[in-house]
Amino acid sequence: MDFQGDANLKATELRLGLPGTLNEPAKQSPPSKSSKRASLEIYDESSSKKRETSSSDVDDRDSTAPPTKAQIVGWPPIRSYRKNTLQPKKHDADALGTFIKVSMDGAPYLRKIDLKQYKSYPELLKALEIMFNFSIGDCSERDYYMGSEYAPTYEDKDGDWMLVGDVPWNMFISSCKRLRIMRGQEARGLTCL
Amino acid sequence: MSENNHLHHHHQNHCSPSPAETMSEDDEPGRPQPPDPGSKKTRNCAAVHPSPHPDRVLEIVLEHVLQFLTARRDRNAASLVCKSWYRTEALTRSHVFIGNCYSVSPSRVTARFPRVRSVAIKGRPRFADFNLMPLNWGAHFGPWVATMGKAYPWLERVYLKRMSLTDRDLCLLGDSFVGFKELELVCCDGFGTGGLAAIASKCSQLRVLDLSDTEVMNDGVDWISCFPEGETCLESLIFDYVECPINFEALESLVARSPALKKLRLNREVSLGQLYRLMVRAPQLTHLGTGAFGPSEAQGASDQEYDYASAFSACKSLVCLSGFREIVPEYLPAIYPVCANLVSLNLSHANINVEQLKPIICQCRKLQVLWVLDSVCDEGLKAVAAACPDLRELRVFPFDPQEDAEGPVSEVGLQAISEGCPKLESILYFCQRMTNAAVIAMSKNCPDLVVFRLCIMGRHQPDYVTREPMDEGFGAIVMNCKKLTRLATSGLMTDRAFAYIGKYGKLVRTLSVAFAGDSDTGLKYVLEGCHNLQKLEIRDSPFGDAALLSGLHHYYNMRFLWMSSCHLSRQGCREVARALPRLVVELLSYEGNEKMDDGAVDVLYMYRSLDGPRNDTSESVTIL
Numbered sequence: 102m103d104f105q106g107d108a109n110l111k112a113t114e115l116r117l118g119l120p121g122t123l124n125e126p127a128k129q130s131p132p133s134k135s136s137k138r139a140s141l142e143i144y145d146e147s148s149s150k151k152r153e154t155s156s157s158d159v160d161d162r163d164s165t166a167p168p169t170k171a172q173i174v175g176w177p178p179i180r181s182y183r184k185n186t187l188q189p190k191k192h193d194a195d196a197l198g199t200f201i202k203v204s205m206d207g208a209p210y211l212r213k214i215d216l217k218q219y220k221s222y223p224e225l226l227k228a229l230e231i232m233f234n235f236s237i238g239d240c241s242e243r244d245y246y247m248g249s250e251y252a253p254t255y256e257d258k259d260g261d262w263m264l265v266g267d268v269p270w271n272m273f274i275s276s277c278k279r280l281r282i283m284r285g286q287e288a289r290g291l292t293c294l
Numbered sequence: 295m296s297e298n299n300h301l302h303h304h305h306q307n308h309c310s311p312s313p314a315e316t317m318s319e320d321d322e323p324g325r326p327q328p329p330d331p332g333s334k335k336t337r338n339c340a341a342v343h344p345s346p347h348p349d350r351v352l353e354i355v356l357e358h359v360l361q362f363l364t365a366r367r368d369r370n371a372a373s374l375v376c377k378s379w380y381r382t383e384a385l386t387r388s389h390v391f392i393g394n395c396y397s398v399s400p401s402r403v404t405a406r407f408p409r410v411r412s413v414a415i416k417g418r419p420r421f422a423d424f425n426l427m428p429l430n431w432g433a434h435f436g437p438w439v440a441t442m443g444k445a446y447p448w449l450e451r452v453y454l455k456r457m458s459l460t461d462r463d464l465c466l467l468g469d470s471f472v473g474f475k476e477l478e479l480v481c482c483d484g485f486g487t488g489g490l491a492a493i494a495s496k497c498s499q500l501r502v503l504d505l506s507d508t509e510v511m512n513d514g515v516d517w518i519s520c521f522p523e524g525e526t527c528l529e530s531l532i533f534d535y536v537e538c539p540i541n542f543e544a545l546e547s548l549v550a551r552s553p554a555l556k557k558l559r560l561n562r563e564v565s566l567g568q569l570y571r572l573m574v575r576a577p578q579l580t581h582l583g584t585g586a587f588g589p590s591e592a593q594g595a596s597d598q599e600y601d602y603a604s605a606f607s608a609c610k611s612l613v614c615l616s617g618f619r620e621i622v623p624e625y626l627p628a629i630y631p632v633c634a635n636l637v638s639l640n641l642s643h644a645n646i647n648v649e650q651l652k653p654i655i656c657q658c659r660k661l662q663v664l665w666v667l668d669s670v671c672d673e674g675l676k677a678v679a680a681a682c683p684d685l686r687e688l689r690v691f692p693f694d695p696q697e698d699a700e701g702p703v704s705e706v707g708l709q710a711i712s713e714g715c716p717k718l719e720s721i722l723y724f725c726q727r728m729t730n731a732a733v734i735a736m737s738k739n740c741p742d743l744v745v746f747r748l749c750i751m752g753r754h755q756p757d758y759v760t761r762e763p764m765d766e767g768f769g770a771i772v773m774n775c776k777k778l779t780r781l782a783t784s785g786l787m788t789d790r791a792f793a794y795i796g797k798y799g800k801l802v803r804t805l806s807v808a809f810a811g812d813s814d815t816g817l818k819y820v821l822e823g824c825h826n827l828q829k830l831e832i833r834d835s836p837f838g839d840a841a842l843l844s845g846l847h848h849y850y851n852m853r854f855l856w857m858s859s860c861h862l863s864r865q866g867c868r869e870v871a872r873a874l875p876r877l878v879v880e881l882l883s884y885e886g887n888e889k890m891d892d893g894a895v896d897v898l899y900m901y902r903s904l905d906g907p908r909n910d911t912s913e914s915v916t917i918l
Contacts, residue, residue, distance in 0.1 A: 173697075173753070173834075174424075174425055174426065175421065175424030175425050175426045175833075176424070176697070176751075176753070176808070176809075177692065177695050177696075177697070177724060177749055177751045178421075178423075178424045178749065178808070179424070179691070179692065179695040179724075180423050180424070180507070181425075182507075182535055183642075183643075183691060183695070184695055
């Protein structure tokens with residue numbers, strides 16, 4: 102979508118290319134396990150969730166090398182009906198379909214998430230909190246993100262930036278193109294609406 | 295095309311003669327009696343009738359002898375002896391296997407083999423299962439059913455793997471083959487419940503309907519109700535991955551009126567309570583796929599609590615158990631009564647831990663085939679190793695198939711299995727970490743290995759302990775496992791690993807490579823060394839044109855070569871196409887890349903063909 106001169110956008114892009122074509126050290130094995138274990142000590146229990154990689158994975162590597170944890174099509178080689186064992190998903194015809202980019206102000210790189218994995222706003226927000234290691238505080242219907250330094254926003258189909266939480270969940274996942282977690286002054290403005 | 299009753303179909307034990315038919319191109323006044331092993335008539339065929347021409351005697355003898363030749367490699371060898379043998383073999387072949395549907399046209403097959411009863415056809419290459427192939431690439435059953443419908447009215451069995459069929463194709467199948475008995479569709483797609491309904495209603499002799507791993511679109515047709523009323527000949531009904539709701543009452547009635555039913559594998563729409571009702575109607579089952587193995591959501595607490603264990607006890611012949619798609623582990627003890635006799639157990643959808651596995655596995659002394667999820671952990675695999683000395687095949691699937699997930703199984707589990715299961719022949723093992731030492735141990739402890747597929751899910755992962763590449767481990771496998779025919783590699787691998795494979799993997803027919811190797815040399819080693827290589831699938835590895843060109847001497851002997859996201863250029867592929875005119879060289883492009891003409895190739899898929907390039911390609915396919 103927007104390669105706004107930010108090389109790190111490519112890092113989390115879904116692609117089929119060979120590792121090595123993006124300054125990725127093909128032979129150098131990322132010491133993922135050792136750095137992950139280190140990160141388990143540094144961070145609290147939220148890092149021990151099995152699915153999350155923590156930001157310290159990237160810190161261990163060359164700053165120009167993107168994390169090698171980008172989603173790769175068809176890897177590991179598991180047939181679609183074996184994935185998502187918890188969800189009765191019928192067809193996985195479009196493997197690239199619902200992944201959207203998530204950026205957080207101040208974070209050096211973006212992430213990607215699959216919106217279909219979540220069934221509600223609280224689930225999504227919780228996952229984002231873990232992913233970027235921040236706290237969004239209470240999310241109540243009337244006082245969104247009250248008292249929080251952060252505000253989750255999304256870009257919809259029309260290109261407008263909206264506050265997450267206004268529309269019904271299903272409408273949200275079908276219109277959300279990307280997420281941005283704002284922080285600081287701008288965010289406080291939104292949270293005091 | 296009239297039936298020649300003289301033929302001895304390998305399923306039948308005898309057939310009656312019919313005076314008007316001839317067996318070969320030559321007209322013959324008299325013919326010997328039908329082959330009946332042990333009958334004197336076969337041996338004295340010349341004496342029973344007026345002596346046939348001497349040449350004919352030899353052919354007649356050959357015809358009788360060839361009946362007993364069922365293995366296709368033997369038949370292929372026989373057909374190469376001389377023209378007479380070629381002819382006779384062609385006339386007596388009742389089962390045809392087509393390894394690559396585009397290697398030969400349907401009409402060529404029907405022209406050469408006029409008396410076929412059973413056909414097996416394979417379409418897409420395996421990497422298509424992982425979304426690496428553009429949609430609508432091909433492998434259509436349509437042309438085959440159209441041609442065979444006219445040529446083989448007596449066709450009884452069709453086996454298809456990775457082909458696309460339409461509802462119309464299935465209708466045509468049902469209409470064309472009066473005595474149709476067995477339909478097996480593995481990893482197929484393109485049709486819906488309407489097509490199934492056509493089969494159910496038109497094929498009154500149907501014995502086998504096997505839809506393993508096949509996608510069926512939910513058109514809302516109640517196909518289960520389309521089976522004819524009254525007793526059916528059904529022996530096998532397999533629809534475990536058909537993701538459509540089914541009419542349970544119709545299914546129950548079908549099972550009740552199918553006394554020959556031995557194999558029943560239900561989809562996950564079938565709840566535990568419904569399973570019970572089916573089992574009590576079919577205690578003669580040998581193969582059972584249990585469906586959800588949990589109460590249905592709709593019924594919830596009101597589900598009657600059956601004595602599930604008694605239903606299992608009643609199935610005294612049960613040897614193969616699978617399903618457990620949405621398991622409620624509390625119900626697992628119900629299967630205890632059958633464990634002692636189980637030969638095959640598939641728990642690969644059951645998210646159970648080692649404590650839940652142990653009580654089952656320790657009773658499965660006869661188990662030969664086990665599929666599990668890695669949720670059972672290394673400890674669970676140790677329990678398997680301790681309990682199942684006869685294990686021949688093990689598959690360990692990842693509960694969380696991501697590169698960076700926690701890995702509950704590791705080299706520890708592999709080592710344990712190798713020590714407890716020396717008869718192991720086939721293994722598929724997904725893990726997050728592995729060591730060369732464990733792989734080497736397996737190569738030594740399990741010399742009977744025929745299939746070794748290791749998937750270390752993190753790309754380029756080295757030996758977890760030594761941080762070295764996995765070269766030595768895979769090298770040991772090809773060196774020590776002398777019967778190895780199928781190998782899938784993973785983890786960090788240098789060209790050295792391929793040197794080992796080329797040097798020692800002389801029997802390897804199928805090789806899967808992903809994210810491996812340093813340079814063209816790696817692939818060269820394989821193409822030059824693996825003389826029996828039939829299927830080579832490579833992705834995301836640094837092999838280029840020079841490597842590709844080093845295999846020219848071998849490509850005609852292969853079923854296919856797949857290379858995606860490697861370092862190939864159009865120029866290099868064109869050179870291959872020029873050098874080998876009978877090779878169909880397909881370049882596939884992923885969406886968005888069609889316009890890119892920088893010469894880089896997304897996917898190369900090539901295979902030999904007797905009938906030239908196909909004409910059913912989509913936009914994403916270029917044939918050089």
